[in-house]
Amino acid sequence: MAAAAKAQKRQKPPRDPNTNAPWFKPVMFGFLIIGFLWILVYYLSNGRLPVQEIGAWNILVGFGIAFVGFVMTTNWK
Template sequence: MPESKRRKRTTPATTQTSTAHANKPNPVWFKPVMFGLMIIGLLWIITFYISEGALPVAAWGSGNIVAGFGIAIIGFLMTTRWRS
């Protein structure tokens, strides 16, 4: 019966270099932008409801809700990339 080939063993040095890039912390601007987008999106929607559709962009109508949620969702998606 033929023998199967042996697998190459990975050394800790090779696995360390591939994970070293993934463990780098985020830039200083990342957290303020992330939280800022979430707050701006929330304020956009609140402004739309309080002004009864006149603000932030009257011509968009209910599209303002989509814009507000879109801005907030971008902020929430940034949380998946957040490393301390």
């Protein structure tokens, strides 16, 4: 009986389905910030960085990364 009580105490309480996992907000903001920084670095380096070979497509890459973060905001609880 005592072992069953200890096992029951050790169980985590069920997670509230109306909240996000603890990693959700940092990942979401990370995508938004990285996308913004990608575009900022592209403009400040006159197209030499982050990936010179793809040229103006760097803007689309930056917006794509930021878009992933934006889409994640729709699921933020």
